Amino acid sequence: MNRRELITSAAGLAALGIALPELAFAQEKSRLKITGIRLVETRPKRPYPKYTPAKGSWSTDTVEVANPMSIYPEYKATRSLFFADNVPGFTVEVTTDKGITGYGRGGAGGGKIVMGHLKKLMMGRDPFDIERNWDINWRSTMSYGRMGVTMNAISGFDNALWDIVGKALGVPIYRLLGGETKDRVPAYCTGNDIEQHVEFGYTKLKLAIPHGPASGREGMRENVKLVERARKALGPDGEIMLDCWMAWTERYTIEMAEMLEPYRVYWMEEVLQPHDYEGFGRLNEAIKSTRIVTGEHEYGRYGFRELLRTNGAQIWQPDLNWCGGLTEMRKIGALAAAYDIPVIPHGGGLNGSTHYSIATVNAPWAELFLPAPGGPREVYQMFEEQYAITRGPEGIYTRPLELPGWGMDPEVIGEVQA
Numbered sequence: 001m002n003r004r005e006l007i008t009s010a011a012g013l014a015a016l017g018i019a020l021p022e023l024a025f026a027q028e029k030s031r032l033k034i035t036g037i038r039l040v041e042t043r044p045k046r047p048y049p050k051y052t053p054a055k056g057s058w059s060t061d062t063v064e065v066a067n068p069m070s071i072y073p074e075y076k077a078t079r080s081l082f083f084a085d086n087v088p089g090f091t092v093e094v095t096t097d098k099g100i101t102g103y104g105r106g107g108a109g110g111g112k113i114v115m116g117h118l119k120k121l122m123m124g125r126d127p128f129d130i131e132r133n134w135d136i137n138w139r140s141t142m143s144y145g146r147m148g149v150t151m152n153a154i155s156g157f158d159n160a161l162w163d164i165v166g167k168a169l170g171v172p173i174y175r176l177l178g179g180e181t182k183d184r185v186p187a188y189c190t191g192n193d194i195e196q197h198v199e200f201g202y203t204k205l206k207l208a209i210p211h212g213p214a215s216g217r218e219g220m221r222e223n224v225k226l227v228e229r230a231r232k233a234l235g236p237d238g239e240i241m242l243d244c245w246m247a248w249t250e251r252y253t254i255e256m257a258e259m260l261e262p263y264r265v266y267w268m269e270e271v272l273q274p275h276d277y278e279g280f281g282r283l284n285e286a287i288k289s290t291r292i293v294t295g296e297h298e299y300g301r302y303g304f305r306e307l308l309r310t311n312g313a314q315i316w317q318p319d320l321n322w323c324g325g326l327t328e329m330r331k332i333g334a335l336a337a338a339y340d341i342p343v344i345p346h347g348g349g350l351n352g353s354t355h356y357s358i359a360t361v362n363a364p365w366a367e368l369f370l371p372a373p374g375g376p377r378e379v380y381q382m383f384e385e386q387y388a389i390t391r392g393p394e395g396i397y398t399r400p401l402e403l404p405g406w407g408m409d410p411e412v413i414g415e416v417q418a
Contacts, residue, residue, distance in 0.1 A: 032127055032168060036095035037119045037157075039111045039418055042103070042410035048382055054374030058192040058208075066212035066247035068273060076214060084108065089152070089321065093412065094160040096127060102163030103410060105351060106156020107322040113153035115418035117141060122157065127164040134158055134327045147299040151324055158325025159352070159406070166405035173326070173352070173407075174400050177359035184390060184397040185357045185366040187349060188241065192226065194233050196373040200380070203395030204239040204365070205230055206269070212247035220252075224259050231263045238395075239266040246273050246297065250283060257287045267291040267315060274298055280312030293317060296346040300324045301331045308339065319346040320353045329356055337362045349387055349398055352406045358399055366398050 053059075061080050069075040075082040090111030094102045106114070118137050125133055137157065141150040166173050174180065188204030189197045197205055207226055211219030230240050240263065248256070248271040257268065268290055272279045274297040284292040295317035298304055301324075307313050318332050333343045333356070342362050345353035349368035357363040368387060371379045383389070387398045401407040 032096045032098050032100065032164070034094055034122055034125050034127055035097045036093070037114065037122060038093050039090050039115060039416040040093045040103075040412045041414045041416050042091050042412055045409070045411045046382070048371060048379050049376060051375040051379065053372035057372045057374060059372070060208060063192075064210050065208045066210060066215075066245055068246045070212050070214040070247055090114070090156055090416065091410070092156045092160050094122075094127065094157070094164060096164060098168075100164050100167050102127065102160040102165075102167065102405065103408075104156040104158065104160030104163060104325070105321045106154075106159070106325075107149075107152030107319070109149040110152030110154075110156055111416065112418045113141065113150055114157055118153060118157055127161045128168075130158070130161055130165070130327055133161060134325070138324075147303065151299040152322055155321050155323065155325040155328075158327050159320065162326050163405035170404050172400050172402060173355035173405060174359040177330070177356065180358055181361045182358060184388075184392075184399045185354055186364065186394040187366045187368040187387075187396045187398045188239065189368055189370055189396070190243065191369060193370070193373055194230050197370055198233045198238075200370060201391050201396050202370075203234065203237070204241070204266075205234065206241040206243055206367070209242050209244050209247075212244070213249055213252045220256060220259060223256060224263075227260055227263045227265065236264075241265070241267045241269060243269045244271045246270055248272065250279050253283055254286060257289050261289040265290045267293045269317065270294045270296055277306045277310040277312050280307065281310030284311055284314065291315060293344075296322075298323065300328055301335055304332050304335060308335065308341075313341075315342045315344055317344055317346045320351045320356070321347075326356065329353075333360055333362065352400075352408065354387075354398055355400045355406070368396065368398060 061078060064077055065079060067079055069082045087109045089108050090106050092104050092106065092114050121136055121140060122133060137154045162173055166176060188206055189202040190206040191197065192208055194205060207230055209223055210226065211223050227240060242265060253268065253271045280292060280294060291314040293315035294313045295304065296319055298307065298318065299322065304316060316332065316336050318329055320326060320329055323329055323332060336343050342364050344363065344365045345356060346367065348354055348357055348366040354366050357366050371383055388401060390397045
Protein backbone atom coordinates (compact mmCIF):
# COMPACT_ATOMS: atom_id res chain seq x y z
CA MET A 1 0.00 0.00 0.00
CA ASN A 2 1.50 3.35 -1.00
CA ARG A 3 1.31 6.55 1.04
CA ARG A 4 -1.65 7.94 -0.91
CA GLU A 5 -3.68 4.78 -0.38
CA LEU A 6 -2.75 4.60 3.27
CA ILE A 7 -3.79 8.14 4.14
CA THR A 8 -7.21 7.59 2.57
CA SER A 9 -7.70 4.37 4.51
CA ALA A 10 -8.96 4.09 8.06
CA ALA A 11 -5.42 3.39 9.24
CA GLY A 12 -4.16 6.47 7.46
CA LEU A 13 -6.78 8.76 8.90
CA ALA A 14 -5.87 7.45 12.33
CA ALA A 15 -2.50 9.09 11.86
CA LEU A 16 -4.16 12.36 12.78
CA GLY A 17 -4.73 10.89 16.20
CA ILE A 18 -1.12 9.93 16.75
CA ALA A 19 -0.42 10.03 20.46
CA LEU A 20 2.02 12.85 21.10
CA PRO A 21 4.52 12.53 23.94
CA GLU A 22 2.97 13.88 27.11
CA LEU A 23 4.22 17.35 27.87
CA ALA A 24 6.32 17.70 30.99
CA PHE A 25 3.84 20.16 32.47
CA ALA A 26 0.64 18.43 31.30
CA GLN A 27 -0.60 17.70 34.80
CA GLU A 28 0.83 20.85 36.35
CA LYS A 29 -1.69 23.05 38.16
CA SER A 30 -0.12 26.41 37.59
CA ARG A 31 -2.77 28.55 39.27
CA LEU A 32 -1.83 31.26 36.81
CA LYS A 33 -4.57 33.32 35.26
CA ILE A 34 -4.45 35.40 32.08
CA THR A 35 -5.18 39.00 33.08
CA GLY A 36 -4.08 40.99 30.04
CA ILE A 37 -3.83 40.61 26.26
CA ARG A 38 -2.58 43.39 24.00
CA LEU A 39 -0.65 43.95 20.79
CA VAL A 40 2.72 45.61 21.25
CA GLU A 41 5.51 47.08 19.19
CA THR A 42 8.87 45.68 20.19
CA ARG A 43 12.54 45.91 19.38
CA PRO A 44 15.58 43.91 20.48
CA LYS A 45 17.04 45.02 23.78
CA ARG A 46 20.40 45.02 22.04
CA PRO A 47 19.79 46.07 18.40
CA TYR A 48 22.37 45.75 15.66
CA PRO A 49 24.34 48.94 14.92
CA LYS A 50 22.93 50.78 11.90
CA TYR A 51 25.01 50.71 8.72
CA THR A 52 24.69 51.03 4.97
CA PRO A 53 25.03 47.63 3.29
CA ALA A 54 27.80 47.19 0.77
CA LYS A 55 27.02 48.21 -2.79
CA GLY A 56 25.40 45.36 -4.67
CA SER A 57 24.07 43.61 -1.57
CA TRP A 58 21.04 41.45 -2.22
CA SER A 59 17.59 42.22 -0.82
CA THR A 60 14.12 40.99 -1.77
CA ASP A 61 12.90 44.60 -1.45
CA THR A 62 15.16 45.94 -4.19
CA VAL A 63 15.54 43.17 -6.77
CA GLU A 64 13.25 40.98 -8.80
CA VAL A 65 12.28 37.71 -7.15
CA ALA A 66 9.87 35.28 -8.77
CA ASN A 67 6.38 35.43 -7.28
CA PRO A 68 2.74 34.69 -8.18
CA MET A 69 2.22 38.28 -9.39
CA SER A 70 5.07 38.13 -11.90
CA ILE A 71 2.55 37.53 -14.69
CA TYR A 72 1.47 41.19 -14.34
CA PRO A 73 4.16 43.55 -15.66
CA GLU A 74 3.21 46.38 -13.28
CA TYR A 75 4.04 44.17 -10.26
CA LYS A 76 6.89 42.07 -11.64
CA ALA A 77 9.92 44.15 -10.62
CA THR A 78 9.74 43.78 -6.81
CA ARG A 79 7.44 42.18 -4.27
CA SER A 80 7.01 45.51 -2.52
CA LEU A 81 4.86 46.71 -5.43
CA PHE A 82 2.02 44.40 -4.39
CA PHE A 83 2.63 43.73 -0.70
CA ALA A 84 -0.01 45.08 1.69
CA ASP A 85 0.58 48.52 3.19
CA ASN A 86 -1.24 47.98 6.48
CA VAL A 87 -1.74 44.26 7.13
CA PRO A 88 1.24 43.57 9.37
CA GLY A 89 2.38 40.63 11.39
CA PHE A 90 2.07 41.22 15.10
CA THR A 91 3.46 40.57 18.55
CA VAL A 92 0.96 39.75 21.28
CA GLU A 93 1.78 40.28 24.95
CA VAL A 94 -0.08 38.03 27.41
CA THR A 95 0.17 38.92 31.09
CA THR A 96 -0.79 36.89 34.14
CA ASP A 97 -1.79 37.54 37.72
CA LYS A 98 1.59 36.27 38.97
CA GLY A 99 3.62 38.77 36.97
CA ILE A 100 4.77 36.34 34.26
CA THR A 101 4.46 37.76 30.75
CA GLY A 102 4.69 35.93 27.44
CA TYR A 103 5.29 37.19 23.93
CA GLY A 104 4.23 35.52 20.70
CA ARG A 105 4.64 36.42 17.06
CA GLY A 106 1.87 35.83 14.54
CA GLY A 107 1.42 36.39 10.83
CA ALA A 108 -0.14 39.10 8.71
CA GLY A 109 -3.52 40.42 9.81
CA GLY A 110 -3.84 38.12 12.79
CA GLY A 111 -3.63 40.86 15.41
CA LYS A 112 -7.14 42.05 14.60
CA ILE A 113 -8.51 38.55 15.28
CA VAL A 114 -6.58 38.25 18.55
CA MET A 115 -8.03 41.47 19.92
CA GLY A 116 -11.47 41.24 18.34
CA HIS A 117 -12.20 37.59 19.05
CA LEU A 118 -9.62 35.52 20.95
CA LYS A 119 -9.17 38.01 23.77
CA LYS A 120 -12.71 37.63 25.10
CA LEU A 121 -12.33 33.84 25.08
CA MET A 122 -8.92 33.70 26.73
CA MET A 123 -9.12 36.26 29.54
CA GLY A 124 -9.07 34.53 32.93
CA ARG A 125 -7.87 31.20 31.58
CA ASP A 126 -4.87 29.21 32.78
CA PRO A 127 -2.04 29.58 30.24
CA PHE A 128 -0.85 26.07 31.11
CA ASP A 129 -3.98 24.65 29.46
CA ILE A 130 -2.22 24.85 26.11
CA GLU A 131 -4.26 22.23 24.24
CA ARG A 132 -7.63 23.37 25.55
CA ASN A 133 -6.92 27.02 24.83
CA TRP A 134 -5.77 26.20 21.31
CA ASP A 135 -8.86 24.11 20.61
CA ILE A 136 -11.21 26.83 21.85
CA ASN A 137 -9.56 29.34 19.56
CA TRP A 138 -9.67 26.93 16.61
CA ARG A 139 -13.31 25.92 17.02
CA SER A 140 -14.46 29.48 17.54
CA THR A 141 -12.86 30.83 14.35
CA MET A 142 -13.38 27.97 11.89
CA SER A 143 -16.69 29.41 10.68
CA TYR A 144 -14.85 32.24 8.95
CA GLY A 145 -11.32 30.96 8.46
CA ARG A 146 -9.27 27.80 8.77
CA MET A 147 -6.15 29.09 7.02
CA GLY A 148 -4.44 32.43 6.62
CA VAL A 149 -5.38 35.28 8.93
CA THR A 150 -7.27 33.32 11.59
CA MET A 151 -4.49 30.74 11.89
CA ASN A 152 -1.95 33.58 12.02
CA ALA A 153 -3.86 34.88 15.04
CA ILE A 154 -4.00 31.50 16.77
CA SER A 155 -0.28 31.04 16.12
CA GLY A 156 0.79 34.25 17.81
CA PHE A 157 -1.39 33.68 20.86
CA ASP A 158 -0.30 30.06 21.21
CA ASN A 159 3.36 31.01 21.01
CA ALA A 160 2.86 33.56 23.80
CA LEU A 161 1.40 30.87 26.07
CA TRP A 162 4.39 28.61 25.50
CA ASP A 163 6.61 31.55 26.47
CA ILE A 164 4.67 31.92 29.73
CA VAL A 165 4.93 28.24 30.57
CA GLY A 166 8.67 28.19 29.90
CA LYS A 167 9.21 31.23 32.10
CA ALA A 168 6.97 29.90 34.85
CA LEU A 169 8.97 26.67 35.00
CA GLY A 170 12.31 28.38 34.40
CA VAL A 171 13.24 26.33 31.31
CA PRO A 172 13.68 26.97 27.59
CA ILE A 173 10.89 25.81 25.26
CA TYR A 174 12.85 22.87 23.91
CA ARG A 175 12.99 21.36 27.41
CA LEU A 176 9.19 21.41 27.51
CA LEU A 177 9.18 19.39 24.29
CA GLY A 178 11.32 16.61 25.73
CA GLY A 179 14.83 18.00 25.58
CA GLU A 180 17.56 17.59 22.99
CA THR A 181 17.63 15.02 20.22
CA LYS A 182 20.89 16.54 18.96
CA ASP A 183 23.56 18.80 20.47
CA ARG A 184 23.12 21.48 17.81
CA VAL A 185 21.21 21.95 14.58
CA PRO A 186 22.92 22.24 11.17
CA ALA A 187 21.83 25.46 9.50
CA TYR A 188 21.43 26.69 5.95
CA CYS A 189 21.46 30.33 4.88
CA THR A 190 18.80 31.97 2.73
CA GLY A 191 19.71 34.83 0.43
CA ASN A 192 21.73 35.62 -2.66
CA ASP A 193 24.83 37.19 -1.10
CA ILE A 194 26.46 33.89 -1.96
CA GLU A 195 30.11 34.71 -1.50
CA GLN A 196 29.54 36.38 1.88
CA HIS A 197 27.61 33.35 3.13
CA VAL A 198 30.28 30.89 2.03
CA GLU A 199 33.04 33.01 3.57
CA PHE A 200 31.10 33.06 6.86
CA GLY A 201 31.12 29.27 6.85
CA TYR A 202 27.77 28.13 5.45
CA THR A 203 27.91 24.96 3.34
CA LYS A 204 24.17 24.97 2.65
CA LEU A 205 22.63 27.87 0.70
CA LYS A 206 19.04 28.59 -0.33
CA LEU A 207 18.74 30.94 -3.27
CA ALA A 208 15.81 33.25 -3.96
CA ILE A 209 15.09 32.48 -7.59
CA PRO A 210 14.66 35.67 -9.61
CA HIS A 211 12.59 34.42 -12.54
CA GLY A 212 9.54 32.37 -13.44
CA PRO A 213 7.55 31.66 -16.60
CA ALA A 214 6.83 35.37 -17.18
CA SER A 215 10.53 35.95 -17.91
CA GLY A 216 10.70 33.34 -20.69
CA ARG A 217 13.79 31.46 -21.80
CA GLU A 218 16.13 34.29 -20.85
CA GLY A 219 14.82 34.11 -17.29
CA MET A 220 15.48 30.38 -17.20
CA ARG A 221 19.08 30.99 -18.28
CA GLU A 222 19.48 33.65 -15.56
CA ASN A 223 18.20 31.17 -12.98
CA VAL A 224 20.80 28.66 -14.13
CA LYS A 225 23.56 31.28 -13.89
CA LEU A 226 22.63 31.98 -10.26
CA VAL A 227 22.77 28.29 -9.37
CA GLU A 228 26.04 27.89 -11.29
CA ARG A 229 27.52 30.76 -9.27
CA ALA A 230 26.47 29.09 -6.02
CA ARG A 231 27.92 25.74 -7.05
CA LYS A 232 31.22 27.39 -7.96
CA ALA A 233 31.36 29.16 -4.57
CA LEU A 234 30.39 26.06 -2.55
CA GLY A 235 32.38 23.47 -4.40
CA PRO A 236 31.07 20.01 -5.25
CA ASP A 237 29.92 18.99 -1.76
CA GLY A 238 27.85 21.94 -0.55
CA GLU A 239 24.06 21.90 -0.76
CA ILE A 240 21.99 24.25 -2.92
CA MET A 241 18.26 24.83 -2.42
CA LEU A 242 15.92 27.01 -4.47
CA ASP A 243 13.07 29.17 -3.14
CA CYS A 244 10.58 29.61 -5.98
CA TRP A 245 7.88 31.34 -3.90
CA MET A 246 4.71 30.02 -5.56
CA ALA A 247 5.79 31.39 -8.96
CA TRP A 248 6.32 28.42 -11.28
CA THR A 249 4.10 25.98 -13.18
CA GLU A 250 4.40 22.22 -13.50
CA ARG A 251 5.88 22.34 -17.01
CA TYR A 252 8.30 25.11 -16.08
CA THR A 253 9.43 23.22 -12.98
CA ILE A 254 10.15 20.07 -14.96
CA GLU A 255 12.19 22.01 -17.52
CA MET A 256 14.14 23.88 -14.83
CA ALA A 257 14.89 20.60 -13.05
CA GLU A 258 16.35 19.23 -16.29
CA MET A 259 18.44 22.36 -16.87
CA LEU A 260 19.75 22.34 -13.28
CA GLU A 261 20.52 18.64 -13.01
CA PRO A 262 24.29 19.13 -13.58
CA TYR A 263 24.46 21.37 -10.48
CA ARG A 264 22.96 18.86 -8.02
CA VAL A 265 20.22 20.94 -6.44
CA TYR A 266 19.11 19.54 -3.07
CA TRP A 267 15.54 20.82 -3.24
CA MET A 268 13.16 23.10 -5.13
CA GLU A 269 10.82 24.83 -2.72
CA GLU A 270 7.23 26.03 -3.16
CA VAL A 271 7.33 25.85 -6.94
CA LEU A 272 3.51 25.91 -7.24
CA GLN A 273 0.73 27.81 -5.52
CA PRO A 274 0.11 26.20 -2.11
CA HIS A 275 -3.38 24.88 -2.81
CA ASP A 276 -2.22 22.81 -5.81
CA TYR A 277 -1.76 19.58 -3.86
CA GLU A 278 -2.27 17.35 -6.90
CA GLY A 279 0.26 19.37 -8.89
CA PHE A 280 2.86 18.94 -6.18
CA GLY A 281 2.14 15.21 -6.18
CA ARG A 282 2.63 14.95 -9.93
CA LEU A 283 5.93 16.83 -9.74
CA ASN A 284 7.16 14.71 -6.86
CA GLU A 285 6.46 11.66 -8.96
CA ALA A 286 7.98 13.03 -12.17
CA ILE A 287 11.19 14.69 -10.91
CA LYS A 288 13.98 12.45 -9.61
CA SER A 289 16.97 14.82 -9.83
CA THR A 290 15.97 16.87 -6.79
CA ARG A 291 13.44 17.02 -3.94
CA ILE A 292 10.10 18.80 -4.17
CA VAL A 293 9.37 20.54 -0.85
CA THR A 294 6.77 22.99 0.44
CA GLY A 295 4.70 24.05 3.44
CA GLU A 296 5.65 27.65 4.23
CA HIS A 297 2.16 28.81 3.25
CA GLU A 298 0.33 25.73 4.49
CA TYR A 299 -1.76 25.79 7.65
CA GLY A 300 -2.49 23.24 10.33
CA ARG A 301 -2.52 19.47 10.37
CA TYR A 302 -5.41 19.31 7.89
CA GLY A 303 -3.54 21.24 5.22
CA PHE A 304 -0.52 19.02 5.65
CA ARG A 305 -2.77 15.98 5.52
CA GLU A 306 -3.61 17.05 1.96
CA LEU A 307 0.09 17.16 1.11
CA LEU A 308 0.39 13.67 2.53
CA ARG A 309 -2.64 12.44 0.58
CA THR A 310 -1.08 13.52 -2.73
CA ASN A 311 2.50 12.61 -1.78
CA GLY A 312 3.20 16.26 -2.58
CA ALA A 313 6.45 16.99 -0.73
CA GLN A 314 9.51 15.12 0.45
CA ILE A 315 10.16 17.73 3.16
CA TRP A 316 7.56 19.81 5.04
CA GLN A 317 8.23 23.45 5.94
CA PRO A 318 5.59 24.83 8.35
CA ASP A 319 6.12 28.32 9.72
CA LEU A 320 5.80 28.57 13.51
CA ASN A 321 4.09 31.97 13.34
CA TRP A 322 1.56 30.93 10.68
CA CYS A 323 0.83 27.19 10.85
CA GLY A 324 -1.02 27.31 14.20
CA GLY A 325 1.84 27.94 16.59
CA LEU A 326 3.99 25.42 18.40
CA THR A 327 0.97 23.40 19.57
CA GLU A 328 -0.06 22.69 15.99
CA MET A 329 3.50 22.30 14.72
CA ARG A 330 3.88 19.35 17.10
CA LYS A 331 0.89 17.67 15.48
CA ILE A 332 2.18 18.40 11.97
CA GLY A 333 5.55 16.98 12.94
CA ALA A 334 4.03 13.85 14.47
CA LEU A 335 2.05 13.22 11.30
CA ALA A 336 5.21 13.67 9.23
CA ALA A 337 7.21 11.36 11.51
CA ALA A 338 4.76 8.53 10.92
CA TYR A 339 5.75 8.64 7.23
CA ASP A 340 9.46 9.43 7.69
CA ILE A 341 9.06 12.92 6.26
CA PRO A 342 11.59 15.49 7.53
CA VAL A 343 10.25 18.78 8.91
CA ILE A 344 12.44 21.85 8.37
CA PRO A 345 10.46 24.87 9.62
CA HIS A 346 10.38 28.01 7.52
CA GLY A 347 12.37 30.86 9.07
CA GLY A 348 13.40 28.51 11.84
CA GLY A 349 16.24 30.49 13.35
CA LEU A 350 14.46 33.83 13.26
CA ASN A 351 11.09 32.78 14.68
CA GLY A 352 12.18 30.42 17.43
CA SER A 353 11.63 27.13 15.61
CA THR A 354 15.13 26.01 16.56
CA HIS A 355 13.57 24.97 19.88
CA TYR A 356 11.33 22.61 17.92
CA SER A 357 14.14 21.39 15.68
CA ILE A 358 16.58 20.51 18.45
CA ALA A 359 13.85 18.61 20.31
CA THR A 360 12.54 16.70 17.27
CA VAL A 361 14.21 13.72 15.62
CA ASN A 362 12.77 14.32 12.14
CA ALA A 363 13.74 18.02 12.09
CA PRO A 364 17.30 17.88 10.71
CA TRP A 365 18.12 21.50 9.73
CA ALA A 366 17.32 25.09 10.67
CA GLU A 367 16.93 28.06 8.34
CA LEU A 368 19.07 31.09 9.12
CA PHE A 369 20.01 34.33 7.43
CA LEU A 370 22.99 36.68 7.79
CA PRO A 371 23.11 40.47 8.20
CA ALA A 372 23.85 42.15 4.88
CA PRO A 373 27.51 42.55 3.93
CA GLY A 374 29.31 45.80 4.63
CA GLY A 375 28.64 46.16 8.35
CA PRO A 376 31.11 46.52 11.20
CA ARG A 377 32.50 43.32 12.71
CA GLU A 378 30.28 43.86 15.76
CA VAL A 379 27.17 43.12 13.69
CA TYR A 380 28.31 39.62 12.80
CA GLN A 381 29.62 38.93 16.29
CA MET A 382 26.20 39.85 17.68
CA PHE A 383 24.57 37.55 15.12
CA GLU A 384 26.78 34.66 16.26
CA GLU A 385 25.90 35.27 19.91
CA GLN A 386 22.17 35.67 19.23
CA TYR A 387 21.93 32.34 17.42
CA ALA A 388 24.63 30.45 19.36
CA ILE A 389 26.57 29.87 16.15
CA THR A 390 29.22 27.16 16.06
CA ARG A 391 31.07 25.52 13.19
CA GLY A 392 31.70 21.90 12.33
CA PRO A 393 31.61 19.26 9.58
CA GLU A 394 28.30 20.54 8.17
CA GLY A 395 29.36 24.18 8.22
CA ILE A 396 27.24 26.43 10.41
CA TYR A 397 25.27 25.14 13.39
CA THR A 398 22.79 26.86 15.69
CA ARG A 399 20.90 26.03 18.87
CA PRO A 400 18.45 27.76 21.22
CA LEU A 401 19.75 29.94 24.00
CA GLU A 402 19.57 28.52 27.52
CA LEU A 403 16.98 31.06 28.69
CA PRO A 404 13.41 30.49 29.93
CA GLY A 405 10.66 30.47 27.33
CA TRP A 406 11.66 31.45 23.83
CA GLY A 407 14.70 33.20 25.26
CA MET A 408 14.18 36.31 23.18
CA ASP A 409 12.42 38.77 25.49
CA PRO A 410 11.96 41.98 23.53
CA GLU A 411 11.86 45.58 24.69
CA VAL A 412 8.30 46.84 24.47
CA ILE A 413 8.22 50.35 23.01
CA GLY A 414 4.49 50.85 22.65
CA GLU A 415 1.01 49.39 22.32
CA VAL A 416 -0.48 48.78 18.90
CA GLN A 417 -4.13 49.32 18.09
CA ALA A 418 -5.68 46.45 16.15
